Amino acid sequence: MAGHSKWANIRFRKGAQDAKRGKLFTKLIREITVAARQAGGDPGSNPRLRTAIEKARSQSMPKDNIDRAVKGGTGDADGAVYEEVRYGGYGPGGAAVMVDCLTDNRNRTVADVRHAFTKFGGNLGADGSVAYLFEKTGFLSYPSGVDEDKVMEAPDRSWLPRT
Numbered sequence: 596m597a598g599h600s601k602w603a604n605i606r607f608r609k610g611a612q613d614a615k616r617g618k619l620f621t622k623l624i625r626e627i628t629v630a631a632r633q634a635g636g637d638p639g640s641n642p643r644l645r646t647a648i649e650k651a652r653s654q655s656m657p658k659d660n661i662d663r664a665v666k667g668g669t670g671d672a673d674g675a676v677y678e679e680v681r682y683g684g685y686g687p688g689g690a691a692v693m694v695d696c697l698t699d700n701r702n703r704t705v706a707d708v709r710h711a712f713t714k715f716g717g718n719l720g721a722d723g724s725v726a727y728l729f730e731k732t733g734f735l736s737y738p739s740g741v742d743e744d745k746v747m748e749a750p751d752r753s754w755l756p757r758t
Contacts (some may be wrong), residue, residue, distance in 0.1 A: 616718025683725035686717040
């Protein structure tokens with residue numbers, strides 16, 4: 596801590612909280628921008644954008660920031676251009692792996708993904724080298740704080756009939 600000065604104590608706590616909040620807002624802005632770019636800036640006709648905006652509002656993001664992100668995605672404002680890219684490769688033991696990324700710089704991202712594959716005993720494949728092995732059927736999202744064992748058991752029980 597910073598001693599007996601109340602402001603010094605507040606400053607350190609506030610700085611850490613602001614950094615955490617800023618990182619979260621940046622992630623949410625990227626998601627809103629990509630959603631607006633893919634299917635337009637109208638949340639009524641773009642379910643992905645609607646979901647991203649709801650998530651941003653639940654995290655108390657200011658309306659100004661949300662509007663700027665939508666405008667950035669539709670091309671009405673200047674700024675970084677984010678795009679979704681997909682890489683495929685083989686992990687340890689020959690396991691096929693697909694990686695979806697959101698990036699503003701493809702070259703940097705492919706280098707980072709290649710480094711991660713190499714570091715853990717895998718290799719990055721050519722475009723489409725493992726894509727034929729996968730079929731996108733959905734997206735799972737769990738809130739933070741959920742017991743890890745329950746999360747890992749969820750897919751095993753999905754085939755059971757609901758009662």
